[in-house]
Amino acid sequence: MANFELVTAEDLRLMQGLAQRVAATRPELMNAEATFGELAWNWGKGRASDGASRPRRLWWSGGDLVAWGWAHLPHRVRRNDGSVKDVTRASLAYQVHPGHAGLVDEVIDWYDGIAADIERTVMPSSADGFALERWAAHGYETDPSSLGDTGEWTQLNERDLADVEQPVLPDGFRFRTADEAGPEAAVQAHLDAWAPSGYTAESYEGVRQAAGYRGDLHLLVEAPDGTMASSTIMWLDEVNRTAEFEPVGTHPDYRRRGLGRAMLLHGMHRARAAGAIHATVACLGAPGHPAARGLYYGIGFRELSRDAPRIKTKGKR
Numbered sequence: 001m002a003n004f005e006l007v008t009a010e011d012l013r014l015m016q017g018l019a020q021r022v023a024a025t026r027p028e029l030m031n032a033e034a035t036f037g038e039l040a041w042n043w044g045k046g047r048a049s050d051g052a053s054r055p056r057r058l059w060w061s062g063g064d065l066v067a068w069g070w071a072h073l074p075h076r077v078r079r080n081d082g083s084v085k086d087v088t089r090a091s092l093a094y095q096v097h098p099g100h101a102g103l104v105d106e107v108i109d110w111y112d113g114i115a116a117d118i119e120r121t122v123m124p125s126s127a128d129g130f131a132l133e134r135w136a137a138h139g140y141e142t143d144p145s146s147l148g149d150t151g152e153w154t155q156l157n158e159r160d161l162a163d164v165e166q167p168v169l170p171d172g173f174r175f176r177t178a179d180e181a182g183p184e185a186a187v188q189a190h191l192d193a194w195a196p197s198g199y200t201a202e203s204y205e206g207v208r209q210a211a212g213y214r215g216d217l218h219l220l221v222e223a224p225d226g227t228m229a230s231s232t233i234m235w236l237d238e239v240n241r242t243a244e245f246e247p248v249g250t251h252p253d254y255r256r257r258g259l260g261r262a263m264l265l266h267g268m269h270r271a272r273a274a275g276a277i278h279a280t281v282a283c284l285g286a287p288g289h290p291a292a293r294g295l296y297y298g299i300g301f302r303e304l305s306r307d308a309p310r311i312k313t314k315g316k317r
Helices: 009-025 036-053 098-114 129-137 183-194 201-209 259-273 290-298
Strands: 055-061 064-072 075-078 084-087 090-096 120-122 154-160 174-177 218-222 228-237 242-250 278-284 302-306 310-312
Touching: 009 036, 009 055, 009 064, 009 090, 009 228, 036 075, 036 201, 036 228, 036 242, 055 098, 064 098, 090 098, 098 120, 098 129, 129 310, 154 290, 183 201, 183 218, 183 228, 183 242, 218 259, 228 259, 242 259, 259 278, 259 290, 278 290
Parallel strands: 090 120, 242 278
Antiparallel strands: 055 064, 064 090, 075 084, 120 310, 154 278, 154 302, 174 218, 218 228, 228 242
16 A cells, blocks of 8 residues: 555655755756646645545655655546536656656656556656656657647746836726635635636635645735636745746636736735745647737746656556
8 A cells, every 4th residue: 555645745845845956956857747836736726625536656865855756546526516527547747856867767667557557647848858768668658639739738937026017907906815805715716717616615725734825925806896806826935936826817707807917917026025036837838728828928938848748548558
């Protein structure tokens, strides 16, 4: 059962620590699912609903965590509109310190062992040539769903915070924090932006317990009628002085009004006041997904890295 341990709060902090070390030296090797903020967000929101389907394994050297794998096995998601989504294939988030690159083979062997006979996917960094060779040697091929204009791959974007323009909201709208608005408003803002969703009050409580969460960096835009029209969480990596936006969303009825732009600019000012000098945010990178990328590029973000999705079909050894 050693290979079926689940990620604890202490594990999360260690995994985030490895993310910080990789980001400080080889940021182009950061997998989008292995960043400081993405780890916290995924751990927190999934603790209540799908934690039992997410086994992990850690690798150590001289007392330091140098690699980890965190699998997501088939599971069922119950969403707020009453629908049910069955996830039928496995996926893997992982990170290997570049100084211990050879451990990627052990990560792959572990993943193949727990997801045997299931279709399984992984998203290494496109800049990690060694890892891509090793995944290919183990039978992982380019995921067809990642090809073409509507491909499902993620890019991580960054910008510095030296010169951030002032945010402008439409009349009657105002910025709030989750500390001010309260848990119910924070949860509803996420559900409105991402419906249908499995996010719940219990999910949000898990997010609040994740290392790095700060209610004063969980931002919302309140509409004149009291609706929380946009929301985002910033995760402050104090080691690298970087603020990561994850997630970012706007209520469908309030899109194309400049709310997301204003909220992100406001967030960057708050992040700079908290000590950050850089900001990052992820989005879908294929040409057929221009909306979020256009928003981020419009306020100064540019691509830092991108994932290269790989897949191993069911039953393939």
